Amino acid sequence: xxxxxxxxxxxxxxxxxxxxxxxxxxxxxxxxxxxxxxxxxxxxxxxxxxxxxxxxxxxxxxxxxxxxxxxxxxxxxxxxxxxxxxxxxxxxxxxxxxxxxxxxxxxxxxxxxxxxxxxxxxxxxxxxxxxxxxxxxxxxxxxxxxxxxxxxxxxx
Numbered sequence: 001x002x003x004x005x006x007x008x009x010x011x012x013x014x015x016x017x018x019x020x021x022x023x024x025x026x027x028x029x030x031x032x033x034x035x036x037x038x039x040x041x042x043x044x045x046x047x048x049x050x051x052x053x054x055x056x057x058x059x060x061x062x063x064x065x066x067x068x069x070x071x072x073x074x075x076x077x078x079x080x081x082x083x084x085x086x087x088x089x090x091x092x093x094x095x096x097x098x099x100x101x102x103x104x105x106x107x108x109x110x111x112x113x114x115x116x117x118x119x120x121x122x123x124x125x126x127x128x129x130x131x132x133x134x135x136x137x138x139x140x141x142x143x144x145x146x147x148x149x150x151x152x153x154x155x156x
Contacts, residue, residue, distance in 0.1 A: 001135045002038055002075040004031035005094070010067040018064040025059065028089050028103040031073035035087065036107075039131060040124055049112045050121065055084070056106040063093070063100045070094040077132040078140060082119045083109050085128055088140045102141055 004027075012023035036042070041052050065071065071091055078088040089103040111118045120128065 002035035004034050004073045007070045008067050031075050035075040051110050053108045053110045055108045058104050060102045065100050076135045083117050
């Protein structure tokens with residue numbers, strides 16, 4: 001599991017005086033970039049002719065976030081195959097530990113020259129497998145949610 005922390009800035013607020021949808025996306029993306037770098041997907045990976053593209057991104061909003069506090073985002077690998085993996089993230093408020101939002105995103109291994117999805121390098125694939133198996137036992141919340149009137153309220 002990968003941990004990212006940040007402080008909620010006043011500039012992230014929308015007309016409702018809570019974090020805007022874009023700010024949630026930015027925080028989840030920043031946390032994902034940190035995890036990707038720790039997994040070996042930094043500049044050397046790109047120089048080697050490989051990159052990671054996002055194929056799908058879904059956020060479930062659970063609680064309002066206001067300026068002044070701090071957040072923690074825990075990122076884990078939910079699923080994995082030879083060319084793709086799914087990140088699951090939980091954003092919590094540091095003052096009370098309450099779940100604020102979850103995100104899932106499908107990450108694709110892409111060849112820079114081909115612009116096509118390709119298998120991971122063996123050492124990267126093993127690193128991903130190791131990270132997936134080294135995660136905590138707590139089950140992730142709001143997995144597989146879709147935008148739907150039938151979905152009901154998210155898990156808190």
